[in-house]
Amino acid sequence: MDGIHDLGGMAGFGPVAVESDEPVFHDPWEALAFALNALGIAALRAYNADEYRHAVERMDPAHYLAATYYERVLTGVATLLVEKGVVTHDDLERRAGGPFPLARPVAEHPTADLVRQPRARFAIGDRVRVLEIHPTGHTRVPRYVRGCRGVVVHVAPAFSFPDASAHGLPAREEHTYHVAFEAPALWGDAAARNEQVVVDLWDAYLEPA
């Protein structure tokens, strides 16, 4: 989905604030939220990592930006466990003593019709173009590379295709490629030279260029 999570290249954000000697968790509830996600995926097997990422992506954009990272984790986990019928929203709000905002529902037709690519079609040095697609469900092709041309610099193993596994479709594995884009190919001719962005892309997102 073309959601708030897909932040690459978005303008308007300010300086990056680095905290010195930052702890792994700032508060015990953050560790609990992280551990509950591990429980949901690995112990309960209620959902997979792609469904989890998509649940976070489905948060209201204003809530997404206002929330800390672990509040996003918590919201994604709670949303999925309610959607899967493991717990109820009413029970969560009663126990929390107030509103417990969840993410919005999955789109009605969430997946783009991308041709399955069981074999690696590309090799190092190949020029590729990213398809101009806009799935309304989960996808891992960022907006800022769609329609852009780059060069394959590494062929990685085949991995589960997230656009399918986030939506309960039969698992399919495809190769991913580290594709290097020159800055002007992404941001226009005024972009700085001598800068590249390398994006890790599944085979089905690409076409020969």
Place this chain on the structure above:
Amino acid sequence: MSRARPDTSAPPNARASALADALAAKGLVPDGFLDVVKERATEAWSPRNGARVVARAWVDPEYRRRLLADGTAACAELGYAGPQGEYIAVLEDTPDVHNVIVCTQCSCTAWPVLGLPPDWYKSPEYRSRVVREPRRVLHELGLDLPESIAIRVWDTTAETRYMVLPLRPAGTEGWSEERLAALVTREAMIGIERVPEPG
């Protein structure tokens, strides 16, 4: 569904406890499970692991070669493997090329060698800007790179997890691995700073 109103919501600690209690009430939380996860997150997955990998690569050219050819196997040689470390690619800094890592869509990181990522790495500011204006972002963070040095930004959008192999600082000739590892920061292995020269 009504618009989310985080300002009127129960506080996040109350929401996290509510979810944990609701699951426990159904008998869905195995004894000790949550504590084991928390301990791994705070103890086992640590940037100290990645620092040892970097230090070994600085002193052992054969290990460096293996690390760059197959990061997953070379990290596993030192005992660093596990979730979010299934396919590790190590990015070699040179005098002409500086590498920096981001995950623009969420916060993917090589947990076994870098630990869970810090807040700045997960912030909208870093995720939006470092792919668009990396030289400026690095400058703001105190790392000035002249335009003669290429910047390569790696967006963690699939299953590869990256780690930067930074340049070994001058003035560390003859140092032991342990002493070198103590110099290596998580921020240098993500690419927003260089490993500082000692002294």
